[in-house]
Amino acid sequence: MKKLSLLRHAKSGWDDPVSRDFDRPLNDKGKRASKAIGAFIKDNDLAYDQILASPAVRVIETLEHVEEACGLSMEPTWDRKIYLASSATLLDVLRGANADAEHILMVGHNPGLEDLIFDLVPDDGSSEARDAVEQKYPTAALAEMNLDIESWEDIAENSGMLVRFTRPRDLDPELGPDYS
Template identity: 80%
Template sequence: MKRLTLLRHAKSSWDDPVARDFDRPLNDKGKRAAAIIGKFIKRNAMSFDQILASPAVRVIETLEHVEPASGLSFEPKWDRKIYLASSVTLMDVLRSANADAEHVLMVGHNPGLEDLIFDLVPDDGSSEARGAVEVKYPTAALAELSLDIGNWSDIADSCATLNRFTRPRDLDPELGPDYN
């Protein structure tokens, strides 16, 4: 059994004039949401054996706000393949995770993260968390999965259970509906 936590980057700013989407920074609400998710990680005593992350500026800044609030020390493996990746590409990245890693945190983008959940978690109609993801996987949301595999190289469709889906608005109502 492996554990996978998926974190979508926090809300980025469309007000900053950047030449590339890759370079968009977080806005103030995004910074606050990332810190709140970090506190949630700390309260729930979560820890990660490996962190796989997109090197986009908004992902880097998300982790810069999650890290101190979580009380953890992050050493992400930056992987350009995660940037705007499809579910298939994200599964390929996960197949190369450290063999001894029991719990991996992947930090990236939508729609890839959302699609990865849909591919990994069968739709049996009984998962309230999966239903919430179907409605929307907002920025800075955290999805926690258990994978019925012994090795990361064995990851495949329908091998996971979505244990919990936490949105920033679940932790702070001020980050609700207009925050995406």
């Protein structure tokens, strides 16, 4: 049994005058949401054996704020393949993960992360968490799955069970869609 957590980067600033999407930084709401998720990680004693992350600026900044709030040392493996990746590409990245890692945190972008959940977790109507992801996988949301695999090389469709889906607004209503 392996565990996989997926963290979508926090809200970035579209009004920032950067020339490339890759370089967009977090906005203030994204910084607050990252810290809320970091506090959640600390409060729930979550720990990761390996962190795989997109090197986009908004992912780097998300992890910096999560690290600050949770007190864990976040030393990700930066992988350009994760940037705006499809579910299939994310599966390939996971198949190359550290064999000794029991719990991996992958930090990246939608729609790839959301699609990865749908590919890994069967739609059998029994998961309220999966239903919540179907409604929306917002920025800075953290999805946690148990995978019925012994090795990361064996990760495949329908091998997971979504055990928890935490959105920033679940932790602080001011981080919901009705607030700026």
